Amino acid sequence: MVTVNALTELPPRPDTAGELVDIPHGWEVRDVEQFLYKEARLADENDYDGWEALWTDDAIYWVPVDGEGDHPRTTVSIIFDNRSRISTRMKQVKTGKRYAQAPPSNLRRIIGNVELLGGRANAAGEIDLEIGANFMVLESRDRGNTLWGGRTTYRLRRIDGQIRLAYKKVVLVDNEQAVPTLGFLI
Amino acid sequence: MTAVVPSASEVEEGGSRYDRLIQPARVHGTLYTDPSIFAEELRKIWHRTWVFVGHESEVPQVNDYVRKQLADQDVVMTRDKEGEVHLLINRCAHRGLQVCDDKSGNSSSFRCPYHGWTYRNTGELLGYPYNKGYGGKKQLPLGMGKVARVASYQGFVFGSLAEEGPSLEEHLGAAKGEIDRLVGLAPAGKVSLDAGWLRHKTRSNWKFLAENETDGYHPQFVHGSIFGVTGSPIGELYSDNSTAVTRSLGDGHSENDLRPEFRGFAEPMRWFGTTPDRVPNYVAAMKEAHGEDADRLMIEGAPHVMIFPNLFIAEIQVFNIQPVGVGECVQYSTAVQFDGGHELNMRMVSQSIGSVGPAGMLLADDTEMYERNQRGVAMADPEWLDVRRGLHRESVDENGFTIGTATDETGMRGFWNHYKTLMTAPDEGQDD
Incomplete structure (x- = not known):
């Protein structure tokens, strides 16, 4: 249990924790892109098990408000999930009675401007690969169509030869405005 | 369509419109869909009764401000140098422009970008450029609009656009x-x-x-x-x-x-x-x-x-x-x-x-x-x-x-x- 009596005891915010170092060795842009496209396809097709299996145990899935957002432990975000809460979110939607996503949205997204940004040390002291990319996703449901766009920062890690997702921060272009229900995996 | 209950046109006979639409065990669907009812709600509820706007802790320091919404009104919640909280309507007294464009900040005054009119964070007009065109300084009896009544309870800030009415404590x-x-x-x-x-x-x-x-x-x-x-x-x-x-x-x-x-x-x-x-x-x-x-x-x-x-x-x-x-x-x-x-x-x-x-x-x-x-x-x-x-x-x-x-x-x-x-x-x- 973390006992916090003062803001100084806060852990650093996850997006800027540590420093960005050189791109770690052993990563090919094409492999990275293929992974990002796969993650996007699983999300678009509401393949909850497949999508959840991409994540590492120390996962962070974060959708802030107000630009890059403030510290997610002391201010509210649209999503700030650790691995356990990702699991809860997936269990809820798989009941078929998560009405915000039952029936599920029809979705397709485009990812572009994929850029290897550098490396960032994780809790185990290894260096994860940090990537930036832009996206647009068209969502269709009875409510109407919604066009979502923004920039995603990913951190990837190889575990037993497989690429896994450790971190995903999604900064929506319109996150300073009121946004409609975001029931799908962004 | 089979009408199993009186239709809206049938119940429009006699009594006030809202007596007909709001009954002890049922309410009429048009209350949620009729634009004329919404327009009337703005006048009779949102522009009159006490509406929750924000909390004093959002402007903790003197001269802090934050933009808020009061129904269709863009308001600026400010804390003046005496520590008092105000709700200014974000509209210039000159040409009606939005005066404050930042979402929040700290400032004792706001300057309209259009012609440079400047207001204290109480809404008072401080000055306007080239003032000879108005006969000199401090000649205009104008200011930013204000939410007529502002009151707090336990730090929760409410505004009422009506000059008179029940007090906040009476409303709560x-x-x-x-x-x-x-x-x-x-x-x-x-x-x-x-x-x-x-x-x-x-x-x-x-x-x-x-x-x-x-x-x-x-x-x-x-x-x-x-x-x-x-x-x-x-x-x-x-x-x-x-x-x-x-x-x-x-x-x-x-x-x-x-x-x-x-x-x-x-x-x-x-x-x-x-x-x-x-x-x-x-x-x-x-x-x-x-x-x-x-x-x-x-x-x-x-x-x-x-x-x-x-x-x-x-x-x-x-x-x-x-x-x-x-x-x-x-x-x-x-x-x-x-x-x-x-x-x-x-x-x-x-x-x-x-x-x-x-x-x-x-x-x-x-x-x-x-x-x-x-x-x-x-x-x-x-x-x-x-x-x-x-x-x-x-x-x-x-x-x-x-x-x-x-x-x-x-x-x-x-x-x-x-x-x-x-x-x-x-x-x-x-x-x-």
């Missing part, structure tokens, strides 16, 4: 005690709403939200998915045999009073889903602040109260509901922060992120209901919405308030009763 009435309950759970006796706001665009009439907030009938159905996978005991509080009550607090306010259930368990912090040994510093601070009464406070927990027309306190979350149009509103939501209760504050932020806002595992499903409700009432038949649940088993409690069971529509009926009173009041400046 019995709901004051519910705000006091919330504040009583902060060891230092104050709450802050400084954890930021989520903004959830909702394609629904605002009244569906106000009615739903103390509808104890829906949680088991709308939220069964999350209660089931997390093993949450919240659903049971709203079961058919719950001892909780739905109370109409008068003046359109209502609550789901869960205290009978929590008193039955008599476990401090159960309301928060934890135990005293997991939050020892908070429990110690509460005992220091409240002595022997601390256990009672920590057993009974936080209120679940809808304060007419737009402040919803859902235990550890606060919602500010603002209408945009007849079929659209915005839900602003945040986590309550207890002064002197740091051990709970990050937990409340985390729980709120999980529960509320556009992706919240509770509120996204409520919002789906609001939006389907809006689409549903656009259908032609049946024309009415039924609000009779529990009407036959209501009673009056020891304080004279009407109560129903946990799942009864007692709160909705109280809402409509007050709504009708406001909507049938004459427009300002009219005698009828």
Whole structure:
């Protein structure tokens, strides 16, 4: 249990924790892109098990408000999930009675401007690969169509030869405005 | 179409429009869809009664300001050099431009970008360039618009665009005690709403939200998915045999009073889903602040109260509901922060992120209901919405308030009763 009596005891915010170092060795842009496209396809097709299996145990899935957002432990975000809460979110939607996503949205997204940004040390002291990319996703449901766009920062890690997702921060272009229900995996 | 109830045109005969549309056991669908009714609501409710706008903790320092919404009005909540909080209407007295464009900041004055007119953060006009064109300095009896009346209760800031009317304390009435309950759970006796706001665009009439907030009938159905996978005991509080009550607090306010259930368990912090040994510093601070009464406070927990027309306190979350149009509103939501209760504050932020806002595992499903409700009432038949649940088993409690069971529509009926009173009041400046 973390006992916090003062803001100084806060852990650093996850997006800027540590420093960005050189791109770690052993990563090919094409492999990275293929992974990002796969993650996007699983999300678009509401393949909850497949999508959840991409994540590492120390996962962070974060959708802030107000630009890059403030510290997610002391201010509210649209999503700030650790691995356990990702699991809860997936269990809820798989009941078929998560009405915000039952029936599920029809979705397709485009990812572009994929850029290897550098490396960032994780809790185990290894260096994860940090990537930036832009996206647009068209969502269709009875409510109407919604066009979502923004920039995603990913951190990837190889575990037993497989690429896994450790971190995903999604900064929506319109996150300073009121946004409609975001029931799908962004 | 088979008309099984009188059609709108039939009930338009005789009596006031709202007497016909709002009846003890049913309300008419056009209340949610008719643009002329929404326009009248702006005049008679949103521009007249006390509306929740924000919290003093959002402008903690002298000269802090933050842009807020009061229905269709863009307002700037400021704290002047004397520490007083103002609600300025964000409009230049010269050409009507928005004066303040930053969302928040710290400044003793605002300068309109169009022609450089400058205002103090009290709204007073300080100056205008090339003043000879106006006969010199300080010649113009103009200023930024102001919300006519501003008042706070326990730091919650309300505004009324009407010069006259009931005081804030008169408006809050019995709901004051519910705000006091919330504040009583902060060891230092104050709450802050400084954890930021989520903004959830909702394609629904605002009244569906106000009615739903103390509808104890829906949680088991709308939220069964999350209660089931997390093993949450919240659903049971709203079961058919719950001892909780739905109370109409008068003046359109209502609550789901869960205290009978929590008193039955008599476990401090159960309301928060934890135990005293997991939050020892908070429990110690509460005992220091409240002595022997601390256990009672920590057993009974936080209120679940809808304060007419737009402040919803859902235990550890606060919602500010603002209408945009007849079929659209915005839900602003945040986590309550207890002064002197740091051990709970990050937990409340985390729980709120999980529960509320556009992706919240509770509120996204409520919002789906609001939006389907809006689409549903656009259908032609049946024309009415039924609000009779529990009407036959209501009673009056020891304080004279009407109560129903946990799942009864007692709160909705109280809402409509007050709504009708406001909507049938004459427009300002009219005698009828």
